[in-house]
Amino acid sequence: MTIGELAQRTGLTNSRIRFYESAGLLKTVDRRPNGYRTYPPEAVLVLELITTAQKAGFSLDEIRTLLPSDLGQWNHDALIEALRRKVADIAALQTRLKQSKAQLVALIRDIEAKPDDIDCAANARRVLSHVLGNEVERPTLAAGDVKLLGKASRRRATKTG
Amino acid sequence: MTIGELAQRTGLTNSRIRFYESAGLLKTVDRRPNGYRTYPPEAVLVLELITTAQKAGFSLDEIRTLLPSDLGQWNHDALIEALRRKVADIAALQTRLKQSKAQLVALIRDIEAKPDDIDCAANARRVLSHVLGNEVERPTLAAGDVKLLGKASRRRATKTG
DNA sequence: CATAACCTTTGAGTTAAGTTGATGGTCAAG
DNA sequence: CTTGACCATCAACTTAACTCAAAGGTTATG
Numbered sequence: 001m002t003i004g005e006l007a008q009r010t011g012l013t014n015s016r017i018r019f020y021e022s023a024g025l026l027k028t029v030d031r032r033p034n035g036y037r038t039y040p041p042e043a044v045l046v047l048e049l050i051t052t053a054q055k056a057g058f059s060l061d062e063i064r065t066l067l068p069s070d071l072g073q074w075n076h077d078a079l080i081e082a083l084r085r086k087v088a089d090i091a092a093l094q095t096r097l098k099q100s101k102a103q104l105v106a107l108i109r110d111i112e113a114k115p116d117d118i119d120c121a122a123n124a125r126r127v128l129s130h131v132l133g134n135e136v137e138r139p140t141l142a143a144g145d146v147k148l149l150g151k152a153s154r155r156r157a158t159k160t161g
Numbered sequence: 162m163t164i165g166e167l168a169q170r171t172g173l174t175n176s177r178i179r180f181y182e183s184a185g186l187l188k189t190v191d192r193r194p195n196g197y198r199t200y201p202p203e204a205v206l207v208l209e210l211i212t213t214a215q216k217a218g219f220s221l222d223e224i225r226t227l228l229p230s231d232l233g234q235w236n237h238d239a240l241i242e243a244l245r246r247k248v249a250d251i252a253a254l255q256t257r258l259k260q261s262k263a264q265l266v267a268l269i270r271d272i273e274a275k276p277d278d279i280d281c282a283a284n285a286r287r288v289l290s291h292v293l294g295n296e297v298e299r300p301t302l303a304a305g306d307v308k309l310l311g312k313a314s315r316r317r318a319t320k321t322g
Numbered sequence: 323c324a325t326a327a328c329c330t331t332t333g334a335g336t337t338a339a340g341t342t343g344a345t346g347g348t349c350a351a352g
Numbered sequence: 353c354t355t356g357a358c359c360a361t362c363a364a365c366t367t368a369a370c371t372c373a374a375a376g377g378t379t380a381t382g
Binding site: 035060 | 338339340341342347348349
């Protein structure tokens with residue numbers, strides 16, 4: 001199978017497949033005399049596994065250490081442990097998200113609960129003191145784990161050309 | 162207040178404060194005759210607001226559009242709407258995380274439920290067919306939203322120097 | 323006046339997971 | 353023998369939120 005055929009069967013791009021190879025994720029890549037890459041049928045499975053693992057939250061780095069060279073020869077214990085760790089990671093993130101969401105909901109309520117007898121600026125100060133007041137040890141989203149939120153203002157060129 | 166003093170009071174670095182200014186997040190920056198930046202006391206509040214919003218999942222881009230030049234003059238409606246959108250974003254992510262976690266847990270169970278009468282390679286094929294079999298329209302973590310997981314093999318130099 | 327401790331700007335580096343472009347080889351059809 | 357569709361490599365670009373280094377000005381102190 002050429003790289004173009006493999007790309008079509010997996011729905012990936014040629015460049016992505018080459019990138020995975022350069023990242024050490026594809027080991028079963030031979031060359032024809034003319035230099036073209038040629039793949040065995042299992043390459044489709046391997047690529048599907050990779051994308052599935054990515055969707056589950058694994059980085060390419062993690063996938064590389066877990067993927068065996070032979071699809072029938074998994075490192076059973078390492079795999080199970082990695083899966084358990086990933087589940088724990090997700091659970092931790094769920095906890096943080098829950099707290100962040102609760103804080104935001106509370107903030108919305110606080111803003112909307114403006115007493116009738118104060119003006120906007122005074123309400124702003126009141127809310128502000130609540131927001132910045134409880135900056136104690138309340139674990140919110142950890143810096144670096146937050147990249148997933150905020151899809152606002154994604155000005156990605158529509159690329160009609 | 163000099164930039165160094167502001168940095169100490171907020172716990173940020175000088176470079177980060179300059180970076181926020183260049184990103185359009187700090188508008189109240191004057192200069193002394195020698196060229197040094199000088200800040201009013203409210204700058205502390207503004208920086209605290211920025212870091213708090215970041216922890217809640219807002220990007221600097223979003224924060225910039227929401228932060229008023231005057232801390233008493235918020236765009237009430239835009240703010241409320243942004244907060245609601247962020248809550249919705251978090252909820253959507255929670256849904257995806259829940260499904261991803263459930264899939265991983267199911268996979269762990271599946272691997273461990275190896276029938277006694279088949280060998281490892283056969284079990285691998287069996288599990289593999291389950292993993293890759295249900296690649297239908299089950300919404301897992303969306304590509305791009307997954308960066309938060311996978312803190313494995315973070316080889317960050319300890320930087321003792 | 324030398325030194326340290328500040329401050330300034332500018333440009334480049336960091337991470338992850340690729341994409342895009344330049345430049346050129348290979349191959350089948352007409 | 354030329355056109356078009358493939359394939360190859362390599363370097364550079366992308367995003368976000370910074371950090372770091374280089375090169376130099378300012379200020380207080382001995």
